[in-house]
Amino acid sequence: MALADYIENKPVIETERLIIREMVPDDVPNLRQWMGDEQIYEYWGKGPSKAEKDPELLFEKPKRLTKSFHLGIAEKKTNRVIGDIWVYLIENDRMASVALRLARSAQGKGYGTESLSAMTGFCFEKTELQRLWAEVDVRNTASWRMLEKCGYQREGMIRQGKMVNTWCDYYIYGILADDVREG
């Protein structure tokens, strides 16, 4: 199945401690606790948007067709959404970019590695994607360490380039379906 098909029919991806699933209006009280936290946006070159400061707005917009695959990351024990993950910039169902963020209270517990690893596995096992990649500010050690732990390879460094909304030195990381198949 192409990833685009899952944008309409969102899957539920389970890991040992997490459930990666569609976010629903009942999640708003939890989202409100962390989505507006400036710390999460340190390397994004912009602060939280209006909807990220007031997550109710995320569910008010009429559902329109989007090209990005966006899911919440919930703790299995509590069903509380403690982060979210995107697969976006999908090119010909073959290549896409990946990004995630976690509430400050959920960072440093291995949840980033656990969710990225599960999402990477899902993309290569259940969709036609052959390559996933990410850009990461060289100073964002937690992020590039997480990518490496999930098998992504550092493919290069861009000096003073534009990344999301900021200018910085950043790494490009990538992983291929073949890398996973070949172990």
Ligand SMILES: CC(C)(COP(=O)(O)OP(=O)(O)OC[C@H]1O[C@@H](n2cnc3c(N)ncnc32)[C@H](O)[C@@H]1OP(=O)(O)O)[C@@H](O)C(=O)NCCC(=O)NCCS
């Ligand atoms: C980046 C992020 C998703 C990582 O998730 P996480 O659950 O905190 O990371 P993990 O616990 O899986 O740790 C991954 C590695 O990074 C290291 N790490 C974690 N936090 C760190 C920190 N603040 N500084 C340095 N290394 C750190 C861990 O020790 C681990 O490496 P190790 O096993 O070699 O020790 C999370 O920190 C986050 O949401 N940050 C804010 C948003 C962001 O920058 N997102 C990335 C943009 S794509």
